[in-house]
Amino acid sequence: MNSLNSSVVVIDNVAVIGLQRDDLEIANCGFLVSKRIKEESISKTAINIESFEYITSENVYALQKLIDVLEISGISVCVCGFDAVSASIIFTFVDDIYFSTALDVRNAILELNS
Amino acid sequence: MSNKKTTGDSDKTNKIQSQQKEIDGLYDQIESSRFDLPMLKIAERVLMVPLVGAVDSVKSQKIMEDVLDSIKPMSLRVVVLDIAGIKVVDSAVAAHLIKIAKATKLMGCKTIITGISPIISQNIVNLGVDVRDIDTTSTLQDGMQKAYEAVGLKLVQFNE
Structure with missing residues (x-):
């Protein structure tokens, strides 16, 4: 079993995950993240992808898979940290995105706690 | 020689x-x-962009880039795209507008498309463009009201 490189910090009852690209490539990434969040007894998580220099369609599919796993486990998710360049090109490769998004960690926490 | x-x-x-x-x-x-795109900050975290003339792929890309670049520095929550000044909305323009709305949503910002005339709405439906996830209004006034509500503001009329 692999371990995660991503950081997990709890702010205002929300687990903020500083997601690393390598973690998305781990087959059981969803399970590992879900387990890590459950350890904190928290049901809300903000996934921050700010560290991604660029985002590929594979990253988006992997992210969607991770979010599906978390939501099945009863964890509300909000993804934040998309930059203008990624946002402008991503819909050339991906039809649609089915997860909640926010500008930054602060807004993601506000969204999850509203 | x-x-x-x-x-x-x-x-x-x-x-x-x-x-x-x-x-x-x-x-x-x-x-x-x-071309210069007017970007009007009409309230805290609300941006209004009036679109005029013909919109081609170069122009729509420029609109998208300018809007997306403004989201972070202005902490925008709502972008109002007024298309009343666009004469022809074909499938390409509709697809561009939807792409802009999706891209802004990715950055946590809601897009409201205003100024949709009956002929434009008829065209959009006939073209089979799915606009269910996008906020649309026929007038800019309605769009502004929606935008204000989205950021917790309200338009109030003062009696003299």
Whole structure:
């Protein structure tokens, strides 16, 4: 079993995950993240992808898979940290995105706690 | 000998002139494709962008880039795109508008498309463009009201 490189910090009852690209490539990434969040007894998580220099369609599919796993486990998710360049090109490769998004960690926490 | 030289010079001059003409044409093309997009901050975290004239793929890409670049520095929550000034909304323009709305949503910002005339709405439906996830209003006034509500503001009329 692999371990995660991503950081997990709890702010205002929300687990903020500083997601690393390598973690998305781990087959059981969803399970590992879900387990890590459950350890904190928290049901809300903000996934921050700010560290991604660029985002590929594979990253988006992997992210969607991770979010599906978390939501099945009863964890509300909000993804934040998309930059203008990624946002402008991503819909050339991906039809649609089915997860909640926010500008930054602060807004993601506000969204999850509203 | 002298005649030959004169002919050679004239050829060179003609070539330079034609190249200069070509360069000027390219400059004109660049200038015509460049335009200033009015970005109106009408309230805290609300941006209004009136679109006028013809929207092609170059222009729509510029609109998307300008709007997305403004989201982070202005902490925008709502972008109002007023398309009342666009004469023709074909499938390409509709697809571009939807792409802009999706991209802004990715950055946590809601897009409201206003100024949709009956003929434009008929066109959008006929083209089979799915706009269910996008906020649309027929007038800019309704759009502004929605935008204000989204950021927790309300338009109130004061009685004199």
